[in-house]
Amino acid sequence: MNGLATLRPVHVVGIGLHRYQFASDTPYPTLGLTALRAALADAGLSWADIGAAMIGTGALGMAAGRVMLRHMGATGIEMVQVENASASGSSAFRLACLHVASGQAEIALALGVDKHGTAQRAAEKDGLPRLSPTADSPLVEFALLARHWRDAHGLEVADMARVAVKNHGNAARNPFAQFRKPRSLEQVLASAPVAGDLTALQCCPRGEGAAAAIVASAEAIARLGLDRARAIRVTASTACSEGPVAGDAVGMVEIVRRSGLDTLRAAGIGAEELDIVELHDAFSIEEIVYAEALGLCPPGAAPGRLRDGAWEIGGACAVNPSGGLLGMGHPIGPTGIGQIVEIVRQLRGEAEGRQQPRARYAMAHMIGLGAVAVGHVLRRD
Amino acid sequence: MDLLEPRLYAPAGEADFALLRALREPGSGALTFPPSPYGCTTTGRPAEALEEVTLSGHATLLTCIAIHQPVLPGLVPPVLVARLRLAEGPVVQGLVEGLDEAALPPGTPMRAVLVPAEGGLACRFRKVAA
Incomplete structure (x- = not known):
């Protein structure tokens, strides 16, 4: 277990x-x-x-x-x-x-x-050659995933940008966040292109x-x-690493799906009972694919949830009310604990200025380099 | 000109096309690419139990994007990078010749080629006729 x-x-x-x-x-x-x-x-x-x-x-x-x-x-x-x-x-x-x-x-x-x-990734020291210098770059990996989601699932560039608009807006209300400015859809889309469809404001600092x-x-x-x-x-704590991936499935999405299911099962609840989710949105596309993988909505429904406000503070499930990695920041070591801090503050009803009403269940979910995943569920008794 | 990474690729003997080097686990046929002295990434069998094979260099493009900023050392933007499925199965990332992203939809047939870069011959992928 x-x-x-x-x-x-x-x-x-x-x-x-x-x-x-x-x-x-x-x-x-x-x-x-x-x-x-x-x-x-x-x-x-x-x-x-x-x-x-x-x-x-x-x-x-x-x-x-x-x-x-x-x-x-x-x-x-x-x-x-x-x-x-x-x-x-x-x-x-x-x-x-x-x-x-x-x-x-x-x-x-x-x-x-x-x-x-000065941290160096171990992947740079394994002695193996790479066909492309981009092979171990999370930015490139997620930019490719974003384009794949556009090609295969009809995602629009503005759908991804809405993640950044929401999370920068939440961060603007969080005094501990690295970014404190609300951003419009136009500002997110017009920020500097970085890789594929990802612009600067869709990448965490x-x-x-x-x-x-x-x-x-x-x-x-x-x-x-x-x-x-x-x-x-804390009602559930689970961890896993990447497993075999069948067919055309995307490994870093499948690990989130499996980890999310394990975590919810361990907590004895369904995804529909979550009032808050803090998840790894280092790049905007991640919130879309992970929210679907965690079961917050049916496959393909994430863009609609972003448009109708279901994942805003005050919506059915506040996703990244802290501002997430995009808005609150991603200093690495603190990030996963910062999710717990935000959730505890929310479940206590002490998240002044960004309180999710009547919150009882919350999930904190992180991945590491797309190869490990850690999930927690917390509950207000 | 020398190959920049002879552990990964070799001339195909036809124009500037390249073959890719991999390891194969004889029992299951599982391929390990890039070839690794540490063992088979599918079965875990040690490298001594694997056989060296060459892959055709033929691939199908899955996704292609442009890198717009100097986000990695040695990578001068703009440059195209793609995820590709090699004809023999492994999925890899590779740099793509040219800058015409719109001409490279999913499903485009591609082939590994050797091009001059950084004082040697490097592997890139090129769109080819179906």
Whole structure:
């Protein structure tokens, strides 16, 4: 079983962020500790209460967690650094949940922090030749996918641009987002062409930032007198990697379909019960194909959902109310934990200025280089 | 002129057409491209158990786009890149000759060719008659 159903309940009790921003001289400990101290204050906990720390980062290098966390005081806890491409933060959060669910810890921290640095992809060091220099480029991969979706499914360029309009609009209402300007359809379409039909405003920015989430057992919540009403239950946590793909199916879409089904099954709900989804929209086309793969609408119906507002805040299911990777940003290590932070804020009813009404179920879903996927479902009890 | 990447391609002996090099798992027929010393990407069998084969270089274009910005080192825009299904099955990305994207709809027959680039001969794909 690739979920939490057979283990003890896990709740998110504290969240914190350092705003996502363009590259700066800010040292990463400043970013990470800002998010961590905010999460501790939000939970009403002290550093000494944390039993294990999972650090999600893609570009900082060896032992970044220890270098950063020694400024909180040495408490002797387990620390693990997690790198899983775009899903680094999601994987760190999953490990923190599993630590609590399995009884390894009563309270665990997932902390994502990154700067746009010197990280090199392992695919560039495998010693194998490539027929095309574009072979490992996510930008090119998703630009090709976008064109394929146009050719095969009748998608229009404006349909993709509407994803960016929605998510930049949400980000404009999120004080932690890297981009804070609403964009019109005309502005998105007129921004610089990058690859295929993708324009600059349909591609996520690189940057830096930090996100923290603290998870706790029900026993810890009771023992420490934490605010039960603000604790949000994690009902499913799943992870997988790419599998065999039949026929003309697209591998990076199929992994999302399988991961989404697994996550919803583990949570015991259907996609129609989701009030919020935060997903990997590094490029606008991804929201369309992944939303369909996750079952938010029938195949081919995503453009209609974008046009009729079903995925806006206030619609049937708010998709990327944080602004997503396109608007809030994609600093890599923090991104998946930032999704959790947004969802917890929403499920608590504390997302001032961008609150999805009556939200109860939410999914956070990330992929990493199209080859790994991590899904979580959270629920307001 | 030398081939820029002789592990991947070789002259076909006909005009400037190219053959592609791959590994084949004898039992299943599964192809591994690019050829890898680490094993078969379908069955996991070690490279020593695989046989070297050449692929025809014939392909069908699945999708083609233009790259408009200098997003990758060594790739000077504008340039066309395509996803192609090789005649023997594997799906690959390849750079395409020319800049006429509109002339390259899905299903276009393509063939690997060797063209001068970066001081050697590089593999590109060219539209050919059906």
